[in-house]
Amino acid sequence: MRNTLLGAATLSLASGAALAGGLDRSGQGINLIFEEGDAVQFAYSYADPSLSGTLGGAPSGDVGVGYGLPHIGYKRALTDTLDFALIYDQPFGAHVSYNPTYPLSNPATSDRLRADAETHALTAMLRHKFDSGISLYGGLRLQRASAEVDVPAVGYSMTSDAATDLGYLIGAAWEKPEIAARVSLTYNSAIKQSLSLNENGGTGTHVAEIETPQSLNLDFQTGIAANTLLFGSVRWVEWSAFDLSSPNYLPGTLVSFSNDAITYNLGFGHRFSDTFSGALTFGYEESHGGTVSDLGPSDGYFSVGIGGTYTKDNAKISFGIRKIMMGDAVTDNGAIFADNDAWAAGLQVTYALN
Numbered sequence: 001m002r003n004t005l006l007g008a009a010t011l012s013l014a015s016g017a018a019l020a021g022g023l024d025r026s027g028q029g030i031n032l033i034f035e036e037g038d039a040v041q042f043a044y045s046y047a048d049p050s051l052s053g054t055l056g057g058a059p060s061g062d063v064g065v066g067y068g069l070p071h072i073g074y075k076r077a078l079t080d081t082l083d084f085a086l087i088y089d090q091p092f093g094a095h096v097s098y099n100p101t102y103p104l105s106n107p108a109t110s111d112r113l114r115a116d117a118e119t120h121a122l123t124a125m126l127r128h129k130f131d132s133g134i135s136l137y138g139g140l141r142l143q144r145a146s147a148e149v150d151v152p153a154v155g156y157s158m159t160s161d162a163a164t165d166l167g168y169l170i171g172a173a174w175e176k177p178e179i180a181a182r183v184s185l186t187y188n189s190a191i192k193q194s195l196s197l198n199e200n201g202g203t204g205t206h207v208a209e210i211e212t213p214q215s216l217n218l219d220f221q222t223g224i225a226a227n228t229l230l231f232g233s234v235r236w237v238e239w240s241a242f243d244l245s246s247p248n249y250l251p252g253t254l255v256s257f258s259n260d261a262i263t264y265n266l267g268f269g270h271r272f273s274d275t276f277s278g279a280l281t282f283g284y285e286e287s288h289g290g291t292v293s294d295l296g297p298s299d300g301y302f303s304v305g306i307g308g309t310y311t312k313d314n315a316k317i318s319f320g321i322r323k324i325m326m327g328d329a330v331t332d333n334g335a336i337f338a339d340n341d342a343w344a345a346g347l348q349v350t351y352a353l354n
Helices: 002-017
Strands: 039-050 053-055 067-077 082-089 093-097 114-129 134-151 156-160 163-176 181-188 191-199 205-212 215-225 228-237 243-245 253-256 261-271 276-285 301-312 315-326 329-331 340-352
Touching: 039 315, 053 329, 114 163, 134 191, 134 205, 163 191, 205 243, 276 315
Parallel strands: none
Antiparallel strands: 039 067, 039 340, 067 082, 082 114, 093 114, 114 134, 134 156, 134 163, 156 191, 163 181, 181 215, 191 205, 215 228, 228 261, 243 253, 261 276, 276 301, 301 315, 315 340
């Protein structure tokens, strides 16, 4: 039951991670390390946010730009008690583009207020299994970050060089296979990065020190009836410590967040046959009030998702889709965003190599 159900559970959760707080995207999941034996995994999710608001009566247009999130992983059982995994994902990012007529754009030139930030991460980790279902794991994460920002209203434009730096993760898990139970707690370190900003709103090049935030992931699952699984997660991300600033940008701060983000997910999975299982999930992130970044003009969300997994020989093919109702928000520049939503979907293939 465990292997079939977890494909649906993981995908239905992951297809909604792209709309979490701050600049969170992938959720930094490491469930591949818990696969049995050797395996490879390929996944792709796509988020399509619909985000519109007004500033002083001027419409923003739909500022949300759809984006895809690839995920690639390889897991190998080195011994009966030692596992290795290599995982690629894109943990953080943002992509917004406002109407040319928006006050912070430039109607005279049709230049848009826009921002594009992305990260790429490669995580190598080991897991050691002890008696009584306990395991410890940890590893290193190599992360590459870059950003572009245009604020035509104040004549500011910035493109950063890509910066690559190292972080780490550590965690512990407890499993009881007889009831498909597992609880894992993972700490992801902050990663300090120095972005060289090439700006036309100032002179020369400015080096901005940023720190992608530390986070904690609590994941759990247990069988609650025949062929039925309860699963969920809680993720905390310290977005209040994130700041991207430049002395050449007149307001000073390009991106910052007032609050940390805590995201909750809960789901139920059921195996309908030896080859197919399905899952229903719910997600919630609290609205904090106050103002939010113009890069992510929403405050909290509620989501509903479904997922399924088809198993054939050594392959598990999982899919998931979510509808996300995003919380109303006021941005740092005073724009009001209300009644917005998003769709997110994902496909994942996990292939056992033995």
